Structures are given as structure tokens and as C-alpha cells.
Amino acid sequence: MSNPNPYRKSYFNTQPDFLFPAYRSTVKRAPTQPLVQIPQTLSEITGPLFCASDVADSEWDLTAQHAGEPLGERMFVSGRLLDEGGRPVPNALVELWQANAAGRYKHPVDNHDAPLDPNFTGAGRVLTDAQGNYRFKTIKPGAYPWRNHYNAWRPAHLHFSLFGQGFAQRLVTQMYFPGDPLLAFDPMYLSVPDDKARARLVSSFDWENTQPEYAIAYRFDIILRGRDATPMETQENKK
């Protein structure tokens, strides 16, 4: 009995380093010792799996959690969860959290002088379908200030948390919006070294899913680590 194939290491420069001094909080939190390289065992290749009963159907809609509708630009966000080999990741838990339209989080630590919205909490969850598709209905979050540097503003963003099929695929990221002038000044966005990988964090306007007279749509596909090809697949690919 041998363990299943491990997941591939991330491609060069697609991931930020732990230490990125322009993002000040990394300085006292990034590990200083080299990471210890370990083989992927069953413990890393497996991971929590989720099913329909873990998520309520209503959790996809962040605009329907309160008595009234939240203020802001209503929007749909959808995309596919795939691995690097292009295979859909089905039945995967996708979690989203965000600020309200004014750029304020419903969180005790957020003291930004912008209004809370009694009709917006800012958290949602869905499972991907058999083709790896997910979809949320929410409002577009506002930009918000942070004290990282003088006049620092986070570009509007959604926080996404993804579980794949193994703990080695675990990913938390942020989705940005096309054309946001704040991206050029955002240390978090700029922490991703590779230009293409960084640009992939920006969603695209999704005309097809935009609903007339109702809501704009954005598309954000998310790619998790893929597995090393099995010898058999390699043979297949050569045909």
C-alpha cells in the first residue's frame, strides 16, 4: 500500500513570501527560521470534506440575512474552483467575508468612521457543484483605510477561504475589482511577486451573468494546488 500522489509545490513566485516589510504586520509575524521540508503523507493529502448538510441553501445570499436589504451596489460573484490540472474541485467549501458598502466591517476591532449597515453581516458560505462552480449574491464592499502607512487604503476586496480535497490544498485569498486605482498602492496585492499571478486576484466584469435592471456580476476563478501526474496519466498525455 502506498500513499496517493502528493500535491505539486506552488509554481515559482506565484505565492507571497511570509516577510514583506511594506506590509508592516509581517515583520513581527513572519517565521525567521527556514521552513522544514517534509514529504506529504496521508496527513497532508487528506483533509476535511464537506457536504450539502454542512451549508444552508440560504448562505449564498449575503443580502437576505436581515429584515431589509443592505445598502450598496448589489452584485453576483461566481466562478469555478479548479486545480492546476484544470480538474474541477466539486463539493468544496467556499467561505466569503467582507466589509459593507461603506467599507466598514461588522467587527468590534473595526473603528473606521463609516456607518455599519444593520442589514449586512458580511459572511457567506457555499459548496461548489459537481463542476466546481460557486456563486454568491452580495453587495460591493467599499474601500477602507488602514494604518499600515500614511494615507493607506485597502482596495475593495472579498476575502475567500477554500477547502479542496486535502489539507495541502487549503487556501485563503482575496478577490479584487477590475480598474481599482488603489491596487497599485496596496502592499497585500503587491506582495505577490509574479505579475500574472497577481493579476489573477482581480476579478473580471461578467456581462453574461449581469442581470438587467438588477445586479452587476463579477467572475473569479480560483485555482488550487494540483496533484503530480500519475505515471498512467503521463502515458495518456503522450498519446
Added chain:
Amino acid sequence: MSLLLTAAQTVGPFVSIGFETTAVPDVAPAGIAGERVVITGRIFDGDGLPVTDAVLETWQANSFGKYAHPDDAQEKLLEDNFRGFGRVLADAQGGFRLATVKPGKVAGPDGHPGREQAPHITVVIFMRGLLKHLMTRIYFPDEAANAADPVLNLVPAARRGTLIAAKSPDGTLQWNVHLQGPQETVFFDY
């Protein structure tokens, strides 16, 4: 076909909006076999200050050493109500508390049943200031199998202790995370 892996980004300071209502501080429901353990700890930054905005996620086998996952082909007992996933949020003192059962031994890197790993819990850590998550493990004290564990043995001997919980007088296990400093926890890449 090869797609570009999505880059990680920090969970930021407001992660509890997303994860508080979905915390899983009790991994093992009633009726699950095995030795009950409570693991508590605190998380410290490079100044020794508590990290109050961290999230720890844990993944483990049941007490028979079986993961609730189709890729685990070991012939061991699976328990219906045991997923093996935990999620705890740091409190205002940087502390956390996870209740679970001690996992059994699982197959090692080569899958050879004769070379099993010592009981351990796989951990990922998220927080503001981490652009991507940290990966580590919790091992158990007074565990003879630790000496031969194939992963622990890859860790410089002087740092191995950071991965092994300590037994408190009250019977709970203590496992602290030091992001930096002389006691810096061992973090993995895999």
C-alpha cells in the same frame, strides 16, 4: 493543461466575521472512541505579544489512525460521526482551546504499515500579518513513537520540542505557538 495557482492573501484582522460562527472547538462528538484530550495554548509574535486575531485549523485521524477521507486506504475502523476537523479562534489573550481525542498512528510517507507516524494533529494557522498560512503539527508528550517519527526526525533535534505538547498539572495539554524568537515554532513546507 496547467493553470496558475491562485495566490494566497492574508485573512486580515476581521477573520472572525467569516470563521466565528463556523468554529469547531470540539472535534470529537460524544460516542467517539479514544482518549479525550484538551489542548490549550497561546500564540505570540516576535515581540512576545499575544496574537489576538489568529485562527487555527486542525486535521486528524480518529483514535484508530483512520482519516475520514476516501484517499485513506488503510484498513482501520472509520467512525461515522468523526470528521477530524477543528477550527479555533484566538481570544483577547492570544489563547485557544481545542477539545478532541488523541489520534492513532497513521501510515508514514512511504505508506508502509510497519513504519507508521507517531500520533499527531496537522495544523494550519491564519492571521493578520501572514500573507499565507503556516503549516505545522502537534505531537503528544510521553509518546514512545515520537522517537522514530519520520517527520519529527526531519526537524533539527533542538527544535523538535516546539512541536510536542506539554502535559499541564491539570491534565490538559499545552502547546504554544511562537512566530519568532528563541522558541520559534517549527513550520513546514510540503
